Amino acid sequence: MAGIYQKLKPYLNYVVIGVLTLVFAVLSLTGGLRSSDIYMLEKIAISIMLAVSLSMVVGFLGELSLGHAGFMCVGAYLGGKCSCILEPTLGEIPALIVSLLVGGAVAALFGVIIGLPALRLRGDYLAIVTLAFGEIVRSVFMNSSDESFGGSLGLETPRFDKYTLFIIALVLVLACLAVTQNLIRSKHGRAITSIRDNEIAARATGINVTKYKLIVFTVSSFFAGIAGVLYSYSNYTVQSTKFSYNYSIEILVMVVLGGMGSINGSIIAATLITFLDMKLQTILTGNLAVLQDLFYALILILIVIYNNASAFKDFREKYNLKALWAKFKKHDPAHIKDDEAKWDRVPSKIKVDEVLSVDLQTTSPYTPDKGKKGDK
Amino acid sequence: MNFIETLINGLSIGSTYAMIALGYTMVYGIAKMLNFAHGDVIMVGGYMLYVTLTATGNPILGLLAAVVFCMLLGITIEKVAYKPLRGASPLAVLITAIGVSYLLQSTAQIIFGSAPKMVNVASLGNVSFVGLTIPVYVLVTLVCSLVIMTALSLFVKFTRTGRAMIAVSEDKGAAQLMGINVNRIIMITFAIGSALAAFAGLFMLMKSPSLTNTLGAMPGIKAFTAAVIGGIGSIPGAMLGGILMGVVEAISLKIPLIAPYTDAIEFLILILILLVRPTGIMGKKRREKV
Amino acid sequence: MSEIVLKTENLGISFGGLKAVQELNLNIKKGQLYGLVGPNGAGKTTVFNMITGVYKPTTGKFWLDDENLTGKGQETINHKGIARTFQNIRLFNNMSVIRNVMVGLHNQSEFKCGVMASIFRLPIHFKTEKAMRARAKEILRVVGLEEERNNLSCNLPYGKQRKLEIARALATSPKLLCLDEPAAGMNPHETAELMEIIRRIRDEFQVTILLIEHDMKFVSGLCDEITVLNFGTELAQGKPEVALNDPEVIKAYIGG
Numbered sequence: 017m018a019g020i021y022q023k024l025k026p027y028l029n030y031v032v033i034g035v036l037t038l039v040f041a042v043l044s045l046t047g048g049l050r051s052s053d054i055y056m057l058e059k060i061a062i063s064i065m066l067a068v069s070l071s072m073v074v075g076f077l078g079e080l081s082l083g084h085a086g087f088m089c090v091g092a093y094l095g096g097k098c099s100c101i102l103e104p105t106l107g108e109i110p111a112l113i114v115s116l117l118v119g120g121a122v123a124a125l126f127g128v129i130i131g132l133p134a135l136r137l138r139g140d141y142l143a144i145v146t147l148a149f150g151e152i153v154r155s156v157f158m159n160s161s162d163e164s165f166g167g168s169l170g171l172e173t174p175r176f177d178k179y180t181l182f183i184i185a186l187v188l189v190l191a192c193l194a195v196t197q198n199l200i201r202s203k204h205g206r207a208i209t210s211i212r213d214n215e216i217a218a219r220a221t222g223i224n225v226t227k228y229k230l231i232v233f234t235v236s237s238f239f240a241g242i243a244g245v246l247y248s249y250s251n252y253t254v255q256s257t258k259f260s261y262n263y264s265i266e267i268l269v270m271v272v273l274g275g276m277g278s279i280n281g282s283i284i285a286a287t288l289i290t291f292l293d294m295k296l297q298t299i300l301t302g303n304l305a306v307l308q309d310l311f312y313a314l315i316l317i318l319i320v321i322y323n324n325a326s327a328f329k330d331f332r333e334k335y336n337l338k339a340l341w342a343k344f345k346k347h348d349p350a351h352i353k354d355d356e357a358k359w360d361r362v363p364s365k366i367k368v369d370e371v372l373s374v375d376l377q378t379t380s381p382y383t384p385d386k387g388k389k390g391d392k
Numbered sequence: 393m394n395f396i397e398t399l400i401n402g403l404s405i406g407s408t409y410a411m412i413a414l415g416y417t418m419v420y421g422i423a424k425m426l427n428f429a430h431g432d433v434i435m436v437g438g439y440m441l442y443v444t445l446t447a448t449g450n451p452i453l454g455l456l457a458a459v460v461f462c463m464l465l466g467i468t469i470e471k472v473a474y475k476p477l478r479g480a481s482p483l484a485v486l487i488t489a490i491g492v493s494y495l496l497q498s499t500a501q502i503i504f505g506s507a508p509k510m511v512n513v514a515s516l517g518n519v520s521f522v523g524l525t526i527p528v529y530v531l532v533t534l535v536c537s538l539v540i541m542t543a544l545s546l547f548v549k550f551t552r553t554g555r556a557m558i559a560v561s562e563d564k565g566a567a568q569l570m571g572i573n574v575n576r577i578i579m580i581t582f583a584i585g586s587a588l589a590a591f592a593g594l595f596m597l598m599k600s601p602s603l604t605n606t607l608g609a610m611p612g613i614k615a616f617t618a619a620v621i622g623g624i625g626s627i628p629g630a631m632l633g634g635i636l637m638g639v640v641e642a643i644s645l646k647i648p649l650i651a652p653y654t655d656a657i658e659f660l661i662l663i664l665i666l667l668v669r670p671t672g673i674m675g676k677k678r679r680e681k682v
Numbered sequence: 683m684s685e686i687v688l689k690t691e692n693l694g695i696s697f698g699g700l701k702a703v704q705e706l707n708l709n710i711k712k713g714q715l716y717g718l719v720g721p722n723g724a725g726k727t728t729v730f731n732m733i734t735g736v737y738k739p740t741t742g743k744f745w746l747d748d749e750n751l752t753g754k755g756q757e758t759i760n761h762k763g764i765a766r767t768f769q770n771i772r773l774f775n776n777m778s779v780i781r782n783v784m785v786g787l788h789n790q791s792e793f794k795c796g797v798m799a800s801i802f803r804l805p806i807h808f809k810t811e812k813a814m815r816a817r818a819k820e821i822l823r824v825v826g827l828e829e830e831r832n833n834l835s836c837n838l839p840y841g842k843q844r845k846l847e848i849a850r851a852l853a854t855s856p857k858l859l860c861l862d863e864p865a866a867g868m869n870p871h872e873t874a875e876l877m878e879i880i881r882r883i884r885d886e887f888q889v890t891i892l893l894i895e896h897d898m899k900f901v902s903g904l905c906d907e908i909t910v911l912n913f914g915t916e917l918a919q920g921k922p923e924v925a926l927n928d929p930e931v932i933k934a935y936i937g938g
Binding site: 074080133136137138140141143144145147148149151152155156158159261265268269272276306307308309310312313314316317320321323324325326327370371372373374375 | 417418420421422426473476477478479480481482483484486487488490491492493494495497498499501502506545548549557558561562613616617620623624625626627628652653655656659660662663666667670671672674675676
């Protein structure tokens with residue numbers, strides 16, 4: 017029994033999501049699910065897909081992206097438009113498949129375009145470029161003509177049989193998970209994480225940094241595009257205001273709270289945040305609605321401070337769940353699993369080391385090998 | 393003539409951006425963090441101005457109240473949310489800053505509601521000379537921000553505190569060993585940045601009086617973009633970037649064909665500049681030692 | 683033994699007005715243990731940075747096995763057969779020891795496996811993973827880190843981290859292995875052990891080794907030939923006992 021568990025352990029997340037999909041599918045076909053539940057499942061599936069795909073860029077490649085919603089926006093509009101055109105001639109399912117592919121592919125193309133400056137720019141500068149990209153995309157779709165993408169009113173997309181869309185969404189989540197996880201747990205994943213851990217050493221070890229950065233950006237934006245197409249099907253309408261940088265940041269929060277470099281963490285965080293978000297929306301109505309953002313903000317600040325403040329370090333190390341689990345299993349914390357990354361060690365390459373200056377000269381005098389002893 | 397009017401208008405928008413960008417750049421250079429909540433300090437300053445203005449009707453008093461309140465707010469945010477995270481990963485601090493930004497926005501909404509408030513600072517009218525018609529608020533903005541920015545540059549360059557700021561920015565540890573109180577310097581930086589934000593809030597409300605809880609969000613992002621264009625960390629760079637953004641915005645808004653895409657154009661300029669100069673116009677090229 | 687692996691001709695670089703290295707001529711023969719010594723700031727690491735592609739030389743050229751690699755990128759130079767370690771250790775800190783070495787094996791032709799093959803989990807993926815693990819274990823055995831292979835690399839003591847860097851560089855099957863102060867921070871016992879390991883590496887992997895070191899006992903005990911640098915220029919060249927007794931060299935070290 018223990019042997020089977022050990023063998024299954026790396027695939028536990030597929031099994032859990034797969035079983036849940038089956039359970040919910042049976043429930044929905046027998047009429048056991050309310051339409052609000054179905055809507056929530058669709059939203060959770062979309063969030064998971066966004067979080068997992070962003071975690072590739074932030075958690076494994078170590079670049080900060082603040083424009084994930086932009087890729088989703090591209091997918092949502094193009095996929096939505098595609099389904100509008102194809103639905104009457106092709107029928108529901110083929111139109112869905114083609115739109116998913118088109119939305120994903122165009123988003124992936126944009127991923128390559130954004131991945132290119134990533135090769136030249138340092139972490140924090142790349143972050144602002146991705147943010148700018150997201151805003152550009154949104155602005156372009158917002159100002160499109162009414163006939164093309166619906167302009168500021170938004171694009172109307174076809175209605176899909178709502179009892180099966182979430183099943184398709186969950187199956188796509190499984191596919192996304194399989195691709196991401198298989199890529200990360202391979203020699204290519206090792207190359208990607210080596211770039212995060214130390215780019216200079218990775219280059220010196222012969223890792224083709226350019227190639228892997230582009231691969232990660234492409235795959236990640238492909239799935240963001242797919243999530244966008246699903247969004248357009250789930251919402252019946254696509255509005256550009258949804259995809260502002262606030263939404264990109266919401267996805268980033270899921271990845272960060274889930275723990276950098278942990279796919280399962282991203283899945284859990286995406287599920288919980290989406291669930292809470294929608295539940296709070298139904299509980300806090302009317303005048304109380306403003307409290308939702310307040311709670312969200314407070315929880316966010318408290319969690320990050322608790323997880324990172326140096327003042328709580330001893331407490332954290334003594335009483336965290338992982339340490340208790342390790343004690344329980346008599347597991348040596350120095351040994352690690354293959355894909356694990358430590359949150360407080362190399363979370364992301366974003367590097368803030370620009371210094372304040374009042375002078376106008378732009379190049380700093382450089383002295384090589386200065387202070388050799390100090391470097392050690 | 394029309395073009396010159398647009399240009400002057402652009403300079404005034406730009407100097408507002410520059411004021412905000414200075415806050416970003418100084419906090420980035422000294423505390424080494426992207427302070428995403430900076431834009432919302434503008435909004436808080438705006439509400440403070442609104443409250444004082446409705447109570448007393450005196451715009452100078454309103455401005456003073458806004459500046460003082462924003463400075464206190466900046467210091468409090470730093471002490472409560474950022475200081476515990478000193479030395480933590482920049483990403484953790486970034487997420488906290490985003491949390492603070494949401495917190496400020498939602499608190500403002502709870503207190504003041506979501507309907508926009510009208511803040512009529514003072515009716516200043518227009519002034520015309522040599523055939524140009526320019527609103528007075530534009531001139532006020534320009535002159536005020538010029539004075540403030542010059543003062544700030546001189547402060548950083550020539551005072552003890554200013555030089556201590558540069559020292560802390562270069563090397564926190566070494567500065568501490570030289571007897572500089574790093575915590576105090578960081579506190580002062582946040583106070584100055586927030587005061588500049590309060591001024592920017594006033595300028596923005598003079599231009600268009602409608603005040604909501606997201607007043608600072610978009611200008612904040614644009615000013616951050618301006619700081620990066622200029623080369624983040626560089627004080628002259630932040631001014632240059634801000635002015636550039638403002639002029640581009642004013643010109644683009646005047647051309648009907650591209651006016652709706654103004655935001656997109658500004659962000660596109662950022663991307664193009666970073667492609668040519670990866671550390672911004674005045675950013676220093678730093679090489680990681682191998 | 684006389685075949686030349688690395689040849690540099692008038693190699694030099696300047697930063698602004700400062701000539702960090704000038705007119706460096708090296709001829710490193712196959713199988714040699716070659717030392718690069720000199721006082722602090724002499725430009726030794728800069729030489730490493732030039733021949734591994736971190737900096738582009740401003741003058742001169744260098745060849746590896748008669749192939750001109752001047753101005754090529756770091757990745758290309760590594761593929762062509764120059765691997766290095768760093769003075770300030772640069773490991774992949776979030777990975778276990780064995781995974782660090784497996785990253786080094788990434789580009790070896792016997793471990794080819796496309797991205798798609800990995801995503802779709804084709805049999806070749808499992809085959810290469812298994813083979814890479816076995817090979818990495820083998821390399822770790824040579825440097826004496828086999829027992830530590832599942833530990834997080836940043837938890838290793840300093841001396842072992844240096845050895846792991848050597849193992850990772852070795853995994854890229856270089857023709858020329860450049861070691862930047864491999865014995866820095868090691869105690870005498872560890873240093874002696876390291877000398878043994880470096881000799882073993884040269885013999886077992888048939889690799890030429892170029893190293894920077896401050897410990898003169900280490901250099902004279904290990905190297906076949908050395909070049910002494912001072913202020914970016916070559917002071918002396920030849921057998922360690924000859925070159926280190928050169929009056930110019932003694933003057934550079936002691937001053938006078």
